[in-house]
Amino acid sequence: MSGRLSIAKNDIELWLSFKGGSERALERLYQRYFPALSRYGYRVMPDRLLVEDAIQDIFVDLWRRREYLSEVEHVKSYLFRALRNQLFRNTRHDIFEAAEDIDDFLDYLSSLSTEQQSIDRETQLNRSQSIQNALANLSNRQREAVHLRFYQGLSLDEAAEVMGIRKQVVKNLLSKSYAVLRISLKTLISLFPVSFAG
Amino acid sequence: MKGNYTKIQDYLDDDSFVQWVLSGRDDAYWRQFLADYPQHSAMVRQAQTLILDIKKNEGADLPFLDQRMVWAKISANLRDPEVSDQESASLKWGRYAIWQWVAGVAIMLGLSWYTWQNQPGGVITYQELSDSIREKNELVERINTQDAPLEIALEDGSVVILHKGSKLMYPRHFGDKNRNVILMGEAFFEVSRDSDRPFYIYANEVVTKVLGTSFRIRAFEKEQQVTVQVSTGRVSVYKQRRINLADPETDGLVLLPNQEAVINRKAEGLSRRLVDKPQPVLKREFDTLPTRYDEAPASLILRDIETRYGITILFNDDVLDHCYLTTTLKEESLYDQLDLICKTIGASYKEVDGQLVVESKGCRF
Known part of the structure; x- marks a missing residue:
């Protein structure tokens, strides 16, 4: 779906161009990582709506804060970390976390x-x-x-x-x-x- | 040096090895390694098998989420930064909420959000909930003024037992995507299963979402707390917040049988605990469980109790396998049964987040 073009650019390049204001680059990152993120999110919190909302939140948030974001070494684990935080922030129920x-x-x-x-x-x-x-x-x-x-x-x-x-x-x-x-x-x-x- | 690896775990902890198995990276290196250390090939093969087995099976129960829909929402937020805050809130609310029933959300609700925001304590009333959906739908309101509970059959086959002084409001016809009702007061729900159309109950600030199960909700406007108690199945409970708060979503909890959520209407958050008098679940299975135990290990008896009540009981098998007791468990309540067992074997139990933890030093002297 996201096609071969997006594979041509690596994560770091996409990250930089998204930080520079390219919505297309953000979308490619999204298309590339949505399946992995949704599966990881569901493993952490088995509720489809919560996971979809949290993914929505992190991408909207990335876009709004793009100018203040630093360069990251591993885009994938950065997104995973963001999703995990967002899930717990949105539910705040896991007493075992604390x-x-x-x-x-x-x-x-x-x-x-x-x-x-x-x-x-x-x-x-x-x-x-x-x-x-x-x-x-x-x-x-x-x-x-x-x-x-x-x-x-x-x-x-x-x-x-x-x-x-x-x-x-x-x-x-x-x-x-x-x-x-x-x-x-x-x-x-x-x-x-x-x-x-x- | 990798030639020194002595156990499978050494391979499983090696990033390069795991990458090689999963994606073929560093292939030349690992081929050379196997050529150099043929005595390691059995261990390597076992590590490979384990990794591939996990890879293949770990995702078996994971669903595919709606990639296109989520992007549509993100994209709507990116395009129009002026309204994006409200929009994201309304899109999200729409999912848990009645707002799907309302057209032109942003404009129409602008005013009411403003008023809600200015109310103290973040409380949402039955009146506000019902006003917000009355516009679009033909709604039925049932009020029970009698002492006897009122049984209401909904068009989807679900049954609601409404208690005295309680009201239920629901559309004459449910929508395609969900089944929404509003409750004021106390009711027992038996929701017929329909995984394509979740059943949502709005009660004050609390949203309870289920696919098909039975449970009780108590949410009177004058009371400070809202409680949700589960008899069978699983339900999710959320708390609705003010839309314009920095973090507009919900707090959520999943409840299992014999657990209840108690929601303080003004304070933050939800808590989960066991109901006061847990009831047996799964009648059929329960009938086949023994009621009399002769010199049986405590661990076995606890497992049976776990099955009977659908409550997770955590304990150390190694220890309780060696605690034997003879007892008859019949009509006693769950807590009486546990008191009896724990007293007999010198153990104690406590409740942690809707589960029971039994602690014992063991019975080997």
Whole structure:
């Protein structure tokens, strides 16, 4: 839809020309990133209207503030971060955001409590279903980290920037996710033994 | 050096590796690596499989949102900076709101926004809500002045049980995109499922959005609070704000069975908690659950309670798997059941954001 022309220009060029007042450049960035943003937004807050509104908000806001924006290195993670902030600003309901300890505690509980259930359930399901169930067993923040890293393909630094946490915390979230996924997928993985040491 | 990688996680934490698997970047490098370190090929293959499995399945439940429509709204905002603030507010409001029913929003409402803005406390009344939609639609208003609850059947098959001293207003025919009603007072709703036309209930400042489910709303004009209690399904609850505030949208919450939202009409925000007397959900499944447990692990009993009430109970399985008890759970309320279990095994529980967290040091002595 956005065609080959927009691929010809890279993110940074588009960003600069949008900052210079090109509405067309903003639209190309929008067309390029709407699918990724909408999927990430929905993963963070599963409500279509809220996500669509937040995407609308950030692009309108970018346009209004274009003269004051700095140059950015990673347009994609900048937009993700903006969307995440906007979603929480628009809803302001996530008490776990504010309380990291409870969050970590719940992460911990969810990795423990889902293990046994999963093992019982997974045996008769097919591979895709097993993986989707295993993913659904992750805590919200674990799933967000997994989504950014392996679905959206962000680097550890970019994921940390988007989630507003330290890189090490992202690594920890991912590492706990592997533990949940590993146990959930035990029957599959046992076909070819895995050395998830540590 | 990558030759030192000893476990799959080392690969999963390597940005270049993940990029290679996902998009083929750095391909030459990783091919060379595999040639140099053939003993790593099994680990590499497993890491690849895991990444591709996640990539393939992580998005399975994610919907496609309306790219064109959202751009149309953004674009309308960019073109005309003079009216853009109002426009964005009205476009957004239109979605949660009755404003879809009104033509010429900006001009007509200019005056009423002004008056609303100047009212103290950010309160919206039944009268204001109904005035704003009366223009365009043929509306039906039902008032229950009797002591007995009044049952109202809507054209879409939904049923509303209206309590004494309460009013409900609804259009004779619902629109194509949504089903909007206005409530003053207290009512129980059983909304028939229609995922293409969400059902919105406007009650004072609170907007409740559902696809199909049953729940109770209490919103009397004279009371300071509005409550929404969910019996089955999921509902979203928003708070309407003044349109010209810096942040014109809504605060939102998703409620699950046996959770309620309590909205203080003048203060900011919404809070979620469990209802006072949680009721069992899913009658069919619940019938098959045992009522008597003999030397059963506490974790098992808690899982059954979780199923019966549709409330998430968080606890550490490792610990509670080793706490055994014999008990009969029948007519007691949820909290009586939990008190009994916790007392028996020396645990405690607390409510956190509409969920229950059971804490125990365990029963191995």
